Amino acid sequence: MIHKFKLFSALLLCGTILTNCRQSKVPNAVADKATAEQIQAVTVWPEVKKETRPWTRWWWMGNAVDEKNIERLLNEYASVGIGGVEIAPIYGAIGYESRYIDFLSPQWMNILNFTTEKAGEYGMTVDMTQGTGWPFGGPQVKPEYAASKLVVQTYSLKGGQALKENIVVKDPKQREVGAALQAVMAYSDKGEILNLTDEVNQDGKLGWMPKSGNWTLYAAFNGKTRQMVKRAAPGGVGYTLNHLSEDAVEAYLNRFDSAFEDQNYGVRAFYNDSYEVYGADWSPEFFDAFQERRGYDLRQYLRELVSEEHTETVARIKADYRETMGEMLLDNFYKPWNAWAHKRNSITKNQAHGSPGNLLDLYAAVDIPECETFGSSYFPIPGLRRDSADVRNVDPDPIMLKFASSAAHVAGKNLVSSETFTWLGEHFKTSYSQMKPEVEQVFLSGVNHVFYHGVTYSPEDVVWPGWLFYASLNLTPANSLWPQFSGFNNYITRVQSVLQSGKADNEILVYWPIHDVWSKPEGMEMLIKVHDIDEWLHPTQFYKQSKRLMEAGYSLDFVSDKMLQDASVDRGQIMTAASAPAHKVLIIPQSRYMSVSTFERIIELARQGATVIIEELPADVPGLNDLEGRRQQLKKLKEALAFTDAGNGIRQMKTGNGEILLSKDVQRALEYKGIQREALTDTGLKFTRRQIENGKYYYLVNHSPKTIDTTIPLNMAASAVVLMDPQSGNTGLAISSTVNNKTNVRVQMQPGEALILRATTNQTTDLLSWQYLENAGAPIEVQGNWMLRFTQGGPELPAEQKLDELKSWTELSDKNAEAFSGTGEYFITFDVPSKKADEYILDLGTVNESAKVWINGQEVGVLCGIPFQARVGQYLKTGKNTLKVEVANLMANRIRDMDQKNIEWRKYHEINFVNIDYKPFDASVWKPMPSGLLGPVTITPYSTSASKVTSSL
Structure with a gap:
């Protein structure tokens, strides 16, 4: 078996090196001899590892899994370039209950062990959610350890009267779970406050x-939310965990102690999904924890805590309460959970968003912070389909994604993962063309370890489309796009191999003023959620300033109060962790509230040699305890800052080895300090950078509607720049020149394309030159008689077609084609009168939805996204040429046909199967989706120019 694994790994590595979304293959005549281009590609691209491949969440419905199907599916996943799976047990399919396996039972643990061993044989790795469904919970969570909520009852009393009724919780559901009295506070109309807790028997x-x-009497009870685990699997049904309680977390993990003992069963990372613990605003020990952490008795302000009055006191108390919740979550859940995993030589992976705490600190508390894309973004790429009926009214925000990547960078962790493509589009209608810019936006935000959401385990004996999860992309082997999935996966692998190299290269730290978010009088607990960014993120100056800086071409990470306390300065660079990248400047955006300790730390960092730019000095301190004393401290700190006028609206204060600049125009202050932006963004390109030995990587993406053919400046002096095309895998030495510590590089990028620049300080003249396309000639239109043969799919293979013009399968005379989902092969012979041009570009025009191309029997590669173009000069010959195009369409038309015929294919427990608006799914009302090769297909000749490198260092 070891030899089998080595052979499989070698073949998979070669496949990634030599194939991609648009990758040229070796001509058959020289297939036994590596070409110079291929040797160069192997040398230039970073090593492919398991983590550089895309991974996927793997839904185990009802835990109805067996060894035969696990081995079959892992083989399928590995064959298309997936590097790992994340097991997520959930509810099951109706009618298969006899196959269900209880979570963590001995049988389940044996299956887990088999899965990790078999994955290893296929060069893959396994993660698992440490629970079923979400959030953490299950049968081991007894009522005393379940998520808690504060239940407050009020009573009125007049002087000389005794309270007739007993102070007991009135809600019968709360009585069932043993809601316990924790405090009774009395408030008089004259301002008196009494603690009567000990007066109640x-x-x-x-x-x-x-x-x-x-x-008025306020009685506080430790109630329970009664929330059950959502989408739980067999063996996982139960109450949601109280994440704020150390005792509850210990009781939760005890069940895993029994199942795993001191092993990890081959699990690389234990995973925690987004918080989604609703209404959990309390914990039995909250009063004591609050007093210890905030320095005053919250019982004295019980009335204000539950008040909705918009007063300063209410806002301050709630800010203190929210800060305490966040600290309890960090100390009582994250730290023991990390310790549990590390004891077993595993790591932790976590989605902090949705939590009641500082997201930066919570993301940074684990080994792999994970963000999430939910919904779809608008990209002005010509030809990119975006039907409003098929997308959710949610736009993933790159700045939201940067909270996870910032936490990783600041804490010195290399991997940043993402739950990717959740509800990207309506079921069965999502194409690679839509997926590609969305995942590129994730990469641009600092993510480098993509997890698909997701694929569903489905036994071989379940008819098409197999078992499917209600909210995922469902790129399973049953998906009609699957035969060309490797092309898309190899694109991601190439990008991630670069983005996992070296360290993030962001020059700016931007402080996140969390106290401004917390200091709101509305509500109680504040969950910092992806879906609420219009409330807690978008209106803030922090967001507006960060967005302006990024659009101007600055690279940045966010930093928390806690992270600043741990920071130091080394030769003017701000260091936040031993293995973290250095930052050149700290920016403090306009904020109302800032703690004295944070402001002191900011000043101290400047004294140690850091450059700090403050948009506006903080106006006040947060919280309630010793308010006037802390206000005076802040006032003295501000008064001690002696600024002088530096011109252009910038005030400057030198302190120790560093300085503080005060300016409402942050970009002008950055320019004053010589912190340069990457002006390449003026072209419309987006970028992210990595610092590597002897140079930098620039990952560029063209999400604009225009073709870009220009010279862009890089903020470094490079001796050479290598162009690396992640779509095709092609590489070559760029035309570049270096003057005055700037390197100018020529790039050519179509809308929808990505490009990687490796700017090196080591001369790299032994590489082949990149061939730039110049002077397009008249396009050769490939037309005539096309033969179309359907090769795989269903429900039935349409008859072979002879076409004198390209059209959608839904318009063919064979009605089977309208309902068909699968692949069809197009064949045509065409003439190239004379082959005199340096290069030829094949353009397939409109493709619904993915294509694989051969010319004269030689495989050109997979064209999986816009633009559907490839360089094909090496395959063409003068005279007759043959073109073969395999096209895969979407699953939509076949699903539509099944629903119109009332064929039952979705029958699950729990939520069953819903559409993108969470309503019952019904595809029978859909219009047929265009399918196949629509063209026009053209081949355009070009002259080319080779690389030229000049420098004046």
Whole structure:
């Protein structure tokens, strides 16, 4: 088996090196001899590892899994270039209950062990969610350890009256779960506050009576949310965990102690999904934890805590309460969970968003921070389909994604993962062309370890389309796009191999003023959610400033109060962790609230040699305890700052080895300090950078509607720049020149294309030159008689067609073609009168949805996204040429046909199967989706120019 694994790994590595979305293949005549281009590609691209490949969440429906199907599916996944799976047990399919396996049972653990061993044989790795469904919970979570909520009841009393009723929780559902009384506070109309908790006996009888005045009593109970695990699998049903309680977390992990003992069963990372613990605003020990952390008794302000009044006191108390929740979550859940995994030589992977705490600190607390894309973004790429009926009204925001990558960078962690493509589009209608710019936006945000959301385990005996999860992309082997999935996966592999190299190269740290977010009087707990960014993120100056800086061409990471406390300065560079990249400047955007300790730390970093740019000095301190004392401290700190006028609206204060600049125009202050932006963004290109030995990587993406053929400046002096095309895998030495520590590089990029620049300080003259396309000639239109043969798919293979013009399969005379989902092969012979041009570009025009191309029997590669173009000069010959194009369409038309015929294919417990608006799914009302090769197909001749490198260093 070891020899089999080595052979498989070698073949897979070669496949990644030599194939991609648009990758030229070796001509048959020289297939036994590597060409110079291929040797160069192997040398230039970073090593392919398991983590550089895309991974996927793997839904185990009902845990109805077996060894035969696990081995079959892992083989399928590995064959298309998936590097790992993340097991996520969920609810099951109806009618298969006899196959269900209880989560963590001995049988389940044996299956897990088989899965990790078999994955290893196929060069893959396994992660698993440490629970079923989401969030963490299950049968081991007894009511005392379940997610808690504060239940407050009020009573009115007049002087001389005794309270007739007992102080017991009134809600019968709360009585069922043992809601316990924690405090009774009395407030008089004259401002008196009394703690009467000790005056209540075990039956709830109050042994106190006011002598005079009007009193309101507030009784606080530790209630329970009663939330159950969502989408739980067999063996995982139960209450949601109280993440704020160390005792509850210990009880939760005890079940895993019994199942795993001191092993990890081959699991690389244990995973925690986005928080999604709703209404959990309390914990039994909250009063004590609050007093210890905030320095005053929250019981005295119970009335204000549950108030909706828009007063400063209410806002300050709630800010303190929210900060305490975040600290409890970090200390009582994340730290013991990390310790549990590390004890077993595994790591942790976590989605912090949705949590009631500082996202930066919570992301940074684990080994792999993970963000999430939900919904789809608009990209002005010509020809990119975006039907409003098939997308959710949610736009993933790159700045939201940067919270996870910033936490990783600042904490010195290399991998940043993403749950990718959640509800990108309606089921069965999502193409690679739509996926590509969305995942590129994720990469641009600092992510370098993509997880698909996801694929569903489905047994071989379940008819098409197999088992499917209600909210995922469902790129399973049953998907009609699957035969060309490797092309898309290899694109991601190439990009991730670069983005996992070296370190992130962001010059700016931007402070996130979390206290401004927390200091709101509305509500109680504040979940910092992806779906609420219009409330907590978009209106802030922090967001607006960060967005302006990024659009101007600056690279940045976000930093928290806690992270600043751990930072230091080395030769003017801000260091946040031993293995973290250095940052050149710290920016403090306009914020109302800032703690004294944070402001002191900012000043101290400047004294140690850092450059700090403050948009506006903080106006106030957060929280309530010793408010006036802390205000005076902040005032003294601000008064001690002696600024002088540096011109252009910039005030400057030298301190120690560094300085503080005060300016409302942050970019002008950056220019004053010589912190240069990457002016390449003026072209419309987006970028992210990595620092590597002897140079940098620039990952560029053209999401604009225009073709870019220009020279772009790089903020470094490079001796040479290598162009690396992640779509095709082609590489070559660029035309570049270096003057005054700037390197100018010529790039050519179509809308929808990505390009990687490796700018090196080592001369690289032994590489082949990149061939730039010049002076397009008249296009040769490939037309005439096309033969179309359907090769795989269903429900039935349409008859072979002879076409004198290209059209959608849905318009063919054979009605089977309208319902067909699968692949069809197009064949045509065409003439190249004379082959005199330096290069030829094949353009397939409109493709629905993915294509694989051969010319004269030689494989050109997979064209999986816009633009559907490839360099084909090496395959053409003068005279007759043959073109073969294999096209895969979407699953939509076959699903539509099944729903129109009332064929039952979705029958699951729980939510069953819903559409993108969470309503019952019904494809029978859809219009047929265009399918196949629509063209026009052209081949355009070009002259080319080779690389030229000049420098004046």
